[in-house]
Amino acid sequence: MSLRVSAPLRSAGFRNAAPVFAALGDETRLRLVAFLCSSGAKSIAQLTSGTDITRQAVTKHLQVLASAGLVHDVRAGRERLWELEPERIEEARRSLELIEQQWDHALGKLKRAVESTP
Numbered sequence: 001m002s003l004r005v006s007a008p009l010r011s012a013g014f015r016n017a018a019p020v021f022a023a024l025g026d027e028t029r030l031r032l033v034a035f036l037c038s039s040g041a042k043s044i045a046q047l048t049s050g051t052d053i054t055r056q057a058v059t060k061h062l063q064v065l066a067s068a069g070l071v072h073d074v075r076a077g078r079e080r081l082w083e084l085e086p087e088r089i090e091e092a093r094r095s096l097e098l099i100e101q102q103w104d105h106a107l108g109k110l111k112r113a114v115e116s117t118p
Helices: 012-024 027-039 044-048 055-067 086-116
Strands: 071-076 079-084
Touching: 012 027, 012 055, 012 086, 027 055, 027 071, 027 079, 027 086, 044 055, 044 079, 055 071
Parallel strands: none
Antiparallel strands: 071 079
8 A cells, every 4th residue: 555645754764663663553562662661671570570471472572672673682691681772762753753744734734724715
């Protein structure tokens, strides 16, 4: 499916944000990102502590987030710690700003058209 969009929305940066939005479309993954954002690098055990989600499920969710470039793992001795990639969140935020600008422009045009109608 091809949509007609303005030049800024066809940019590579916008296309690169699509996997981020897809990954964040799952509530569990969104919660994992929020937790990592607020608390720093965590192990699988720390991410599952106090929850009813299994380590295997969290691992699968982290792999999806890693594929989207939102998290990466770091070896700390025998443990693997997962960290947020804030640059990818920032790229997604910039994409949303472009959409916001396009909406503001379209709504401004609509307002002018409605106000100029006798």
